[in-house]
Amino acid sequence: MKLAYWMYAGPAHIGTLRIASSFKNVHAIMHAPLGDDYFNVMRSMLERERDYTPVTASVVDRNVLARGSQEKVVDNIVRKDKEEKPDLIVLTPTCTSSILQEDLHNFVERAQMDSKGDVILADVNHYRANELQAADRTLDQIVQFYLEKARKKGEIGEGKTEKPSVNIIGISTLGFHNQHDGTELKRLMNDLGIEVNEIIPEGASVHNLKNLPRAWFNLVPYREIGLITARYLEQEFDMPYIDISPMGVVETARCLRKIQQVLNAQGAEVDYEEYINNQTLYVSQAAWFSRSIDCQNLTGKKAVVFGDNTHAAAMTKILAREMGIHVVLAGTYCKYDADWFKEQVSEYCDQILISEDNGEIGDAIARIEPSAIFGTQMERHVGKRLNIPCGVIAAPIHIQDFPIGYKPFLGYEGTNQIADLVYNSFTLGMEDHLLEIFGGHDTKEVIHKGISADSDLNWNKEAKAELNKVPGFVRGKVKRNTEKFARERGISEITLEVMYAAKESVGA
Amino acid sequence: MTATQAPQALDFECETGNYHTFCPISCVAWLYQKIEDSFFLVIGTKTCGYFLQNAMGVMIFAEPRYAMAELEEGDISAQLNDYEELKRLCLQIKRDRNPSVIVWIGTCTTEIIKMDLEGLAPKLEAEIGIPIVTARANGLDYAFTQGEDTVLAAMVHKCPKQAPVVEEEKQERNAIQKLLHFGRKQEDVAAQESEYVDHPPLVLFGSMPDPVVTNLTLELKKQGIKVSGWLPAKRYTELPVIEEGYYVAGVNPFLSRTATTLMRRRKCKLIGAPFPIGPDGTRAWIEKICSVFSIEPKGLEEREAQIWASLEDYVKLLRGKSVFFMGDNLLEISLARFLIRCGMSCPEIGIPYMDKRYQKAELDLLAKTCQEMGVPAPKIIEKPDNYNQIQRIYELKPDLVITGMAHANPMEARGINTKWSVEFTFAQIHGFTNARDVLELATRPLRRNNNLKELGWEKLVKEEAKI
Numbered sequence: 018m019k020l021a022y023w024m025y026a027g028p029a030h031i032g033t034l035r036i037a038s039s040f041k042n043v044h045a046i047m048h049a050p051l052g053d054d055y056f057n058v059m060r061s062m063l064e065r066e067r068d069y070t071p072v073t074a075s076v077v078d079r080n081v082l083a084r085g086s087q088e089k090v091v092d093n094i095v096r097k098d099k100e101e102k103p104d105l106i107v108l109t110p111t112c113t114s115s116i117l118q119e120d121l122h123n124f125v126e127r128a129q130m131d132s133k134g135d136v137i138l139a140d141v142n143h144y145r146a147n148e149l150q151a152a153d154r155t156l157d158q159i160v161q162f163y164l165e166k167a168r169k170k171g172e173i174g175e176g177k178t179e180k181p182s183v184n185i186i187g188i189s190t191l192g193f194h195n196q197h198d199g200t201e202l203k204r205l206m207n208d209l210g211i212e213v214n215e216i217i218p219e220g221a222s223v224h225n226l227k228n229l230p231r232a233w234f235n236l237v238p239y240r241e242i243g244l245i246t247a248r249y250l251e252q253e254f255d256m257p258y259i260d261i262s263p264m265g266v267v268e269t270a271r272c273l274r275k276i277q278q279v280l281n282a283q284g285a286e287v288d289y290e291e292y293i294n295n296q297t298l299y300v301s302q303a304a305w306f307s308r309s310i311d312c313q314n315l316t317g318k319k320a321v322v323f324g325d326n327t328h329a330a331a332m333t334k335i336l337a338r339e340m341g342i343h344v345v346l347a348g349t350y351c352k353y354d355a356d357w358f359k360e361q362v363s364e365y366c367d368q369i370l371i372s373e374d375n376g377e378i379g380d381a382i383a384r385i386e387p388s389a390i391f392g393t394q395m396e397r398h399v400g401k402r403l404n405i406p407c408g409v410i411a412a413p414i415h416i417q418d419f420p421i422g423y424k425p426f427l428g429y430e431g432t433n434q435i436a437d438l439v440y441n442s443f444t445l446g447m448e449d450h451l452l453e454i455f456g457g458h459d460t461k462e463v464i465h466k467g468i469s470a471d472s473d474l475n476w477n478k479e480a481k482a483e484l485n486k487v488p489g490f491v492r493g494k495v496k497r498n499t500e501k502f503a504r505e506r507g508i509s510e511i512t513l514e515v516m517y518a519a520k521e522s523v524g525a
Numbered sequence: 526m527t528a529t530q531a532p533q534a535l536d537f538e539c540e541t542g543n544y545h546t547f548c549p550i551s552c553v554a555w556l557y558q559k560i561e562d563s564f565f566l567v568i569g570t571k572t573c574g575y576f577l578q579n580a581m582g583v584m585i586f587a588e589p590r591y592a593m594a595e596l597e598e599g600d601i602s603a604q605l606n607d608y609e610e611l612k613r614l615c616l617q618i619k620r621d622r623n624p625s626v627i628v629w630i631g632t633c634t635t636e637i638i639k640m641d642l643e644g645l646a647p648k649l650e651a652e653i654g655i656p657i658v659t660a661r662a663n664g665l666d667y668a669f670t671q672g673e674d675t676v677l678a679a680m681v682h683k684c685p686k687q688a689p690v691v692e693e694e695k696q697e698r699n700a701i702q703k704l705l706h707f708g709r710k711q712e713d714v715a716a717q718e719s720e721y722v723d724h725p726p727l728v729l730f731g732s733m734p735d736p737v738v739t740n741l742t743l744e745l746k747k748q749g750i751k752v753s754g755w756l757p758a759k760r761y762t763e764l765p766v767i768e769e770g771y772y773v774a775g776v777n778p779f780l781s782r783t784a785t786t787l788m789r790r791r792k793c794k795l796i797g798a799p800f801p802i803g804p805d806g807t808r809a810w811i812e813k814i815c816s817v818f819s820i821e822p823k824g825l826e827e828r829e830a831q832i833w834a835s836l837e838d839y840v841k842l843l844r845g846k847s848v849f850f851m852g853d854n855l856l857e858i859s860l861a862r863f864l865i866r867c868g869m870s871c872p873e874i875g876i877p878y879m880d881k882r883y884q885k886a887e888l889d890l891l892a893k894t895c896q897e898m899g900v901p902a903p904k905i906i907e908k909p910d911n912y913n914q915i916q917r918i919y920e921l922k923p924d925l926v927i928t929g930m931a932h933a934n935p936m937e938a939r940g941i942n943t944k945w946s947v948e949f950t951f952a953q954i955h956g957f958t959n960a961r962d963v964l965e966l967a968t969r970p971l972r973r974n975n976n977l978k979e980l981g982w983e984k985l986v987k988e989e990a991k992i
């Protein structure tokens with residue numbers, strides 16, 4: 018047993034449901050107690066879906082416990098097959114079915130006999146996989162199912178498309194800014210003269226899966242979802258894949274160069290250098306931002322990054338390599354894939370934290386006192402408590418992280434969005450700088466009171482005045498550091514001298 | 526309308542039980558806030574944790590007095606010792622939060638692996654010195670608000686059996702009494718006691734936000750009725766004394782287990798009344814309590830009329846419109862009865878579970894209201910089937926559908942007005958004073974529509990091909 022207050026990645030069935038409901042005309046039936054269809058609420062709320070979420074439960078209740086759920090599950094599948102005529106029904110196990118140990122495979126076979134559509138059982142175990150791992154597996158399972166089916170019927174799309182083409186694998190519902198990323202990638206491919214063969218699973222039809230092998234290569238933009246599928250396609254159909262996330266200017270260029278290489282190996286003779294150069298220098302604003310005075314003021318500022326593998330690794334690189342920001346700590350909750358993360362970020366940060374425990378990351382933030390945090394909603398709230406700004410870069414996310422406006426994280430427009438996010442999070446670098454020069458304009462009486470009231474240490478008049486010159490958003494930190502310094506040395510009155518000594522001692 | 530004519534009998538049906546609702550463990554979210562010195566430990570899986578984390582929304586960031594005891598594979602296969610594991614976690618909770626009670630919430634998993642929480646609790650309680658209450662609020666057996674029912678039923682056993690002999694002490698333990706006497710001198714208090722009619726002790730049950738507690742308590746006080754205690758109280762240490770022969774009354778329709786436990790285990794007398802939702806319900810509730818104590822109610826009729834008059838602007842919007850309840854929180858019968866009294870018609874009331882005995886007075890009032898308002902009695906569908914309901918909604922085209930969030934947006938996109946049912950659970954809806962809040966919620970989609978009326982943006986999905 019584990020005491021837990023918060024989890025970063027959801028249970029396995031959420032991953033399966035995300036994949037199933039991303040496809041068009043695929044219905045998921047959960048084998049679950051009443052109340053476990055909370056996924057529908059999340060999708061309807063967060064994605065503001067206009068359509069009913071194609072997920073129903075085959076309810077496990079007392080009767081089922083006593084008599085087994087075979088009949089009920091089979092009936093529910095067959096009924097849904099008639100009502101909605103889905104192409105595919107995915108029977109989705111939950112934590113409850115994991116311990117009931119019923120032969121769900123057998124139910125699926127039985128239901129298949131009476132259904133027009135296809136029926137499969139998602140092959141995920143609640144106790145062995147989390148949301149992300151399950152999503153990765155389910156996507157692969159569906160792809161394999163349809164390719165094998167097509168192979169048996171001799172229906173696999175013959176040969177490659179005439180022009181270079183790509184499958185984009187891993188865009189899914191409830192994924193962080195996935196909708197916008199999908200659009201951005203399509204644009205990017207269009208710019209490069211690459212046809213988009215299929216995007217899966219978001220908006221895809223299972224009937225088209227047989228065409229997957231016709232693409233020249235596969236692009237897997239996120240580390241968490243799609244790799245298993247890409248590896249399967251490589252093995253079975255000899256399709257190369259690219260798993261470089263085009264997030265940030267440097268990584269986008271790296272991704273494009275890799276595409277160039279893969280296509281040229283198949284005789285395409287493309288050269289993207291000029292495109293990359295043009296985008297980088299003149300179209301995307303991010304490279305210019307790095308050069309501008311705004312960004313100069315961020316130089317050496319401390320940041321903490323935490324999130325899933327894809328976003329935390331990309332952000333760490335962007336902050337350190339493209340903006341000169343000092344990433345003190347980079348972390349991920351993707352424990353199962355920790356080695357990859359370490360390898361990606363080790364040269365760009367001082368410390369690495371691999372943890373699923375929000376307390377641990379919260380403590381680390383409090384200890385480091387960065388100028389900004391880039392994390393999940395949990396870190397945003399830690400930031401609120403400590404008065405440190407936070408940009409949200411990864412799930413778990415809330416409704417405000419499903420913006421209506423166009424906000425990709427990938428591609429060149431993504432670099433612009435990220436630059437805005439970073440800049441806004443650092444409490445406006447220039448303004449901060451000016452405040453420092455002019456001693457701040459925040460001299461309201463109330464704030465004096467607030468500062469002296471909650472402190473057991475005595476600040477003399479000059480020290481208090483000096484403290485009030487410190488710009489608002491770092492004032493708390495200066496005060497805490499000074500008091501800590503004084504307490505450690507048994508000093509009871511804080512004077513200007515003590516303040517300076519404290520400042521010197523921390524070297525900041 | 527002739528007075529002799531019996532109200533139309535209500536029509537009950539039962540469907541497949543394939544409907545959307547919240548898992549009953551959600552009661553943790555409001556109960557930990559209500560019982561200020563409690564700590565809720567949900568013994569379950571990531572599925573339970575994920576639900577709570579998302580359903581509680583921003584509350585989760587406020588360091589709630591709640592946590593998951595997340596079961597791992599070793600717990601399932603009984604490689605780990607349940608007692609030792611729970612002890613370890615409870616000691617940690619004791620150290621970090623020092624609560625006055627730890628409430629264990631059993632889940633589907635603890636049911637299926639037959640973890641004997643009721644057996645482990647007394648042992649551990651003795652060992653660590655903190656009371657432990659066990660409630661099986663799982664999705665196998667219950668829906669949404671019934672979670673509170675299981676917790677309160679378990680708490681009944683922890684209520685002191687006898688009033689302490691010393692009078693001062695009694696006043697110490699009784700929060701409501703203290704509240705009412707707040708700031709008054711001892712003599713005044715004694716004088717005030719005489720304001721009450723002499724009646725056997727009355728304890729109310731159902732978790733209410735404090736302002737509602739005060740409000741309903743004062744409402745009864747006006748009739749000379751004294752509320753001796755409330756289950757649950759603000760703090761676990763203030764649970765009311767319940768002696769044999771006490772009278773009890775419920776404030777919410779989903780508390781049937783608590784009622785049964787109070788009657789069977791504590792030999793209390795249950796006052797079966799409609800629930801104090803809407804001015805009609807509140808009046809009927811007070812009248813019923815009065816009648817049990819042989820008190821002639823004073824000024825209730827005027828009070829009700831006055832509230833109705835103040836609601837007229839909202840009632841105007843509802844009159845002649847129809848409402849459809851898909852059913853997910855057991856408040857449906859009371860809400861429908863109130864809305865019918867407002868002049869609405871109601872073709873269908875879906876409800877997760879219907880205790881016809883506990884809700885008898887409410888059902889009778891519903892039938893009577895329909896008759897008096899001249900509308901057909903609604904069909905009451907227990908364990909509804911959401912898919913079938915949606916087909917019926919398409920046919921009936923009700924003006925308002927009260928439903929869960931899973932269906933609200935898709936229906937809105939199809940031009941159907943919806944109100945999210947969960948809001949009725951969290952808003953303050955009880956008593957005369959809060960009647961307006963209920964209508965605030967119910968009329969919101971209609972008011973929104975008045976604002977957007979001329980834009981022609983009703984159906985926002987392409988016409989679906991008829992198969």
Ligand code: SF4
Nearest residue numbers: 050548573632633664
């Ligand atoms: S239905 Fe059961 S498994 Fe699901 S959240 Fe509720 S208690 Fe947990």
